[in-house]
Amino acid sequence: MPTIEDLHRSTDSAVAVSVSTGVVSPVMPRTFTPRKKKKPWKSWLLFLLFAGPNVALLIVFTYKPLLQSLYYSTLQWNLGSASAIPVGLGNYVTWFDDPGTVRVVTVTLIFTIATVGGGMVIGLLFAVLLNRKLHGRGAARTIVVAPYVLSGVAVGLLWLFVFDPNFGITAALLDAIGVASPPWYNDPHWALVMVIIVYLWKNVGYVALIYLAALQSVPRDLLEAASLDGASPVRAFRNIVLPLLGPTTFFLSITTLLSSLQSFDIIQAMTKGGPLEGTTTMMYQIYQEGFQAGRAGYSSAVATILFAVLLVVTLIQMKYVEKRVHY
16 A cells, blocks of 8 residues: 555645545646736726716816916907907906906905805804704704805895895894994995805805814714813813814815805805995906906906916915824
């Protein structure tokens, strides 16, 4: 009877030995099949299948209009005219030399700072209140968030009646406490304040909703440990909650900034840029020059400048502000 060593030395067939029974049984030799390499064109086909539609939409509706606007900004071209005269950077020089540019930029800065800063602060306060276990919390959340889903034009028309100096709710409330209603529609400064209030009323719910979701993800054990260590709720919020809200704050600072600089519908519905251009932002100036005055080339130059401002501010936020955010 052959020994196990002899069986292992056999080159005719592979065998296996059962330790318990001592029976030797033949085993088929192991075969290795090489793995087929995925063809490169199949990977590209899969990529195009999933990403192709989105890339096509971006090219058609984002990048192509952007390049067209950049090209039109170098032309002296009026809507309805068949001819366009190349002027190079002439439209940009005209915009910077225009005395009204300082006022438009100032209005844009005031509107943006007030809506972004005010929206972040008020939205965070609402989120903190709505995160507490209060009676009717669900209804309160709906009331705060509901204005955000409304049309900006509808909101503007609604608030026209609220701020009406003759029969508006604001005038009635101020008259009840013996205060005269401000000239909302006749004074440039009060008109800008009015537009800022309406914009905040509509969009603060978005900020509150995002902050509320972030607050609910804060670990409760950290707050309980801080409470056991004797930290007051204000100190725990400042030292624990606010740093954990850093990524959310960074995200909201970008999205609210972009939304504020592109605001148009509320201004169009309420003031149409007036009075005395007191509510004319850069976005509204693009509409005025392009669709009302018909200066397509000049309007494209203003749009390009606004895009450059948005790009630079966003890059600065991503480069410097994000470094202070702890994920």
